[in-house]
Amino acid sequence: xxxxxxxxxxxxxxxxxxxxxxxxxxxxxxxxxxxxxxxxxxxxxxxxxxxxxxxxxxxxxxxxxxxxxxxxxxxxxxxxxxxxxxxxxxxxxxxxxxxxxxxxxxxxxxxxxxxxxxxxxxxxxxxxxxxxxxxxxxxxxxxxxxxxxxxxxxxxxxxxxxxxxxxx
Amino acid sequence: xxxxxxxxxxxxxxxxxxxxxxxxxxxxxxxxxxxxxxxxxxxxxxxxxxxxxxxxxxxxxxxxxxxxxxxxxxxxxxxxxxxxxxxxxxxxxxxxxxxxxxxxxxxxxxxxxxxxxxxxxxxxxxxxxxxxxxxxxxxxxxxxxxxxxxxxxxxxxxxxxxxxxxxx
DNA sequence: CGAGAATATCTCAACGTTGAGACACTTGAC
DNA sequence: GTCAAGTGTCTCAACGTTGAGATATTCTCG
Numbered sequence: 001x002x003x004x005x006x007x008x009x010x011x012x013x014x015x016x017x018x019x020x021x022x023x024x025x026x027x028x029x030x031x032x033x034x035x036x037x038x039x040x041x042x043x044x045x046x047x048x049x050x051x052x053x054x055x056x057x058x059x060x061x062x063x064x065x066x067x068x069x070x071x072x073x074x075x076x077x078x079x080x081x082x083x084x085x086x087x088x089x090x091x092x093x094x095x096x097x098x099x100x101x102x103x104x105x106x107x108x109x110x111x112x113x114x115x116x117x118x119x120x121x122x123x124x125x126x127x128x129x130x131x132x133x134x135x136x137x138x139x140x141x142x143x144x145x146x147x148x149x150x151x152x153x154x155x156x157x158x159x160x161x162x163x164x165x166x167x168x
Numbered sequence: 169x170x171x172x173x174x175x176x177x178x179x180x181x182x183x184x185x186x187x188x189x190x191x192x193x194x195x196x197x198x199x200x201x202x203x204x205x206x207x208x209x210x211x212x213x214x215x216x217x218x219x220x221x222x223x224x225x226x227x228x229x230x231x232x233x234x235x236x237x238x239x240x241x242x243x244x245x246x247x248x249x250x251x252x253x254x255x256x257x258x259x260x261x262x263x264x265x266x267x268x269x270x271x272x273x274x275x276x277x278x279x280x281x282x283x284x285x286x287x288x289x290x291x292x293x294x295x296x297x298x299x300x301x302x303x304x305x306x307x308x309x310x311x312x313x314x315x316x317x318x319x320x321x322x323x324x325x326x327x328x329x330x331x332x333x334x335x336x
Numbered sequence: 337c338g339a340g341a342a343t344a345t346c347t348c349a350a351c352g353t354t355g356a357g358a359c360a361c362t363t364g365a366c
Numbered sequence: 367g368t369c370a371a372g373t374g375t376c377t378c379a380a381c382g383t384t385g386a387g388a389t390a391t392t393c394t395c396g
Contacts (some may be wrong), residue, residue, distance in 0.1 A: 003327050012232040016297070028316050029207060031323035036204035037250060038330040040195060055352085065179040072249035075374055084204060087353050089376055096242045111361045111374045129184070136193035142329040143322055148196050153200035154315050159171050161310040162206040223382085243344060254382050257346055278346040279391045346377070351384080356372090358377070 005030045039139070044142070046135055050128065051167050055081065056100065057128065063117045064125045071104065071116035075103075173198045207307070214303055218296065223249065223259050224268065225296065231269070231285045232293045239272065268292075307335035 013020045030107040035071055043054045052060075062080045063070045072080070077088050095101045100121045104120060117125065140148055173195060180187045209224045220228075231238050232247045240248070245256050260283055263269045270290045272282040285293065308316055 003287060004332055005324070005327070008233065009174040010371090012236070012297075015233050015235055019301060023300040023316055024313070024316065024320075025301065025308045028308060028323065032203050032207060034250075034327055034332050035200050035330070037215065038327070038332060039200060042251065051335070053352090063259075065176065065183050067179070067183055073374075082202075083352095084354055085375065086355070086377080090352070093290045099172055109374085113375065117285050119350070125305060129180075130187065133187060133190040133193065136197055137190065139326070139330070140196060142325050145192070147318070147322050148192065150315070151319050152195040152199060154311055154319045155182060155196065155203055156171050156173070157310050158307070159199060159202055159206070162203070162307070164172055164206060165201050221354080221382090241344080244345090251382095253345065254383055255387070258382070277344080277392070281345065338396095340394090342391105344391080345389085348386095349384105350376070352382100354379105356378095358375105358390080359377085361373080363370100365367090365374070 001030075004034065017141060035137060042139065046132065053091075053094075055083070055087075056095055056098075057132070059091060059095060059115070060100065060117070060121060060125045061129060061132075063115065064122070064129065069116065071114040073106075073112045073114055075112070077115060171199075172202065206257075210307065214300065219261075223251070223255075224263055224266075225300070227259060227263060227283070228268065228285070228289060228293045229297060229300075231283065232290070232297065236291075237284065238290060239282040241278060241280045241282055243280070245283060 009023050009026060012023055012026075012090065040054070041124065043057070047054045047057050058081055059077060062077060063072060066072055074085070074088050074092065078085055078090075081091075085093075092101060092103065096103060099118055101115050102118055104116050106112045106114060143151075177191050177194060180191055180194075191269055197211065208222070208245045211225070215222045215225050226249055227245060230245060231240060234240055242253070242256050242260065245260075246253055249256065251259075260269060260271065261321075264271060267286055269283050270286055272284050311319075
């Protein structure tokens with residue numbers, strides 16, 4: 001079996017044989033990138049089937065799992081969604097227009113804006129997340145559970161070393 | 169040890185306990201996404217230090233590893249870079265302006281354009297790739313080689329199942 | 337040989353993100 | 367109480383990508 005990354009490594013081995021011993025990280029990291037592409041494609045299709053954007057689904061899930069009253073400040077959504085402030089403003093604008101969230105100005109601190117799920121989107125998000133989990137499980141179907149656990153653990157190690165910080 | 173993905177899973181477990189058994193794919197796939205972010209950040213910094221864009225480095229490497237005469241058609245670069253035709257045209261425009269590549273019209277088929285490394289960029293790419301490998305190795309330093317091999321193998325399985333096709 | 341299908345690249349408007357700066361509001365020190 | 371520093375959100379221009387369509391060239395067959 002040989003995939004696109006193997007082909008890349010073969011080419012480099014051909015062209016720079018003396019570097020071959022240093023190519024092993026490519027096996028892992030290039031596949032992370034490619035796997036991410038595939039994942040992205042699936043997520044995009046998943047969202048599009050429901051007239052949503054990937055980023056919008058992300059916001060819905062983030063708000064839903066934060067628990068009642070399903071509201072977070074714009075500032076809290078920035079690290080959760082891993083985008084910049086401008087992007088959050090845009091997304092919320094769009095989602096508000098669609099009736100997926102509403103902006104609620106805080107009485108205590110009038111600078112902050114709470115982004116809250118609407119009644120409609122709370123219901124929507126329930127089934128959305130269940131479908132999402134089903135899609136995720138399908139993507140991992142080719143792997144046995146033990147391998148999945150090993151990979152997940154290895155990635156956790158890398159994330160911690162790489163400075164990926166917990167949010168909450 | 170607990171990372172951002174653990175926090176997400178904990179939240180969902182709290183909010184939808186009945187879905188907890190279906191959350192395990194998130195452990196792996198969400199970490200793929202986050203790892204990809206970190207990787208992207210490193211690559212961006214790596215490129216920026218050298219007055220390049222990530223996409224430009226990608227093209228340089230693709231052309232270099234294709235072997236002499238270090239030239240590929242625009243069409244061949246599209247699947248290799250995993251972008252659309254418009255993006256390739258733009259990148260090549262920019263790289264041509266920087267003197268990193270040159271467009272050579274084919275004598276046989278005047279529709280095709282060969283993108284070729286310049287003498288200067290061939291030399292540049294040699295050390296660039298060596299530095300790149302060093303950076304990759306550093307990123308994987310927290311993992312022992314056996315684990316890396318396991319993860320790489322698992323990802324290969326997923327990529328094949330996900331329809332990631334070899335290029336070359 | 338000629339017409340239509342196929343192929344390769346480029347064009348361009350629409351889109352989402354970035355990131356610096358603006359703006360409004362709050363906090364802390366004096 | 368006042369002022370400066372700090373904080374939270376929004377604004378906006380620049381940027382790169384997408385993806386459909388335009389253009390030019392080659393191939394295929396009648």
